[in-house]
Each structure stands twice: as structure tokens, then as C-alpha cells.
Amino acid sequence: MTRQTSDHQKTISENENRAKLMSTLEFSNDLTASYARRMVELESRGNGDQLNAIERVARHCGIGTRALRRLMNGETKDPSISVFGRVRSAYLDLCERQISRLKHEVEIDKARYGDAAFADLGREIQTLAEKVRQAKGK
Secondary structure (H helix, E strand, C coil), X not given: CCCCCCCHHHHHHHHHHXXXXXXXXXXXXXXXXXXXXXXXXXXXXXXXXXXXXXXXXXXXXXXXXXXXXXXXXXXXXXXXXXXXXXXXXXXXXXXXXXXHHHHHHHHHHHHHHCCHHHHHHHHHHHHHHHHHHHHHCC
């Protein structure tokens, strides 16, 4: 039997709000491993470079090579929030680098072919860059 007091509804609403606040940044082993795999895939320069790519990504994440490999293979069952934060931060940095490369390529093509063909693309790149900045919390 549950007793209800006059403050019961207030307590429930406070706990609901706390749960909502804590779930704004959900993380899981799958999401962390997905970020890591994607970074290694983008960092790899071809066949035979995967181990070097793992080392570069691990260095960028600030974790050990073995820890990153275990995370990608699903051997780490429950990564800590600090590991998730490091991997996510490295992933967002990688996204920013990719956006700047894309922006550079578009600038080259704008100079070569004219502004009219790339006007909308430039705005979309700016929007994407802003979304990444917001995700990073800057």
C-alpha cells in the first residue's frame, strides 16, 4: 500500500523532471562503438591501414588503442560517461574537419564555375556546421 501525502504530486513531478534532464544525452555501448567504427573507417587510408587508423583515432580520443579496439568489437559492455564523452567529442571534431574540407572544395568549385551553381550548397554547409557546433555545446 502506498501512502500519499500532500507533497506526493510535487515529489513525483520533481523526479520526472530530473529523469527528463538526465536523459537529454543518452549514451550506450552501441552508440559509442558506432562513433568509433565510423571514425576508424574515415581515418583509414586503404587496405592494411586499419591498425594505424585505430591508433590515430585512439590518440585523438585520448584512450588506449586496446581500449578503442575492445569498444569497437563490443567487448566493453558498459563504457563510462567519460569514455563516451571523449569518443563523441572526437567524432564531432572529425565532423567539423569533414565540413571544413567540404567547404574548401565548394569554394574551389565556386571560383571555377561561378557562384550561382553553389549558392544553396554553401548555405546548407553553414547550417550543418552550426548543428555540429550546437552538438559540441559551443
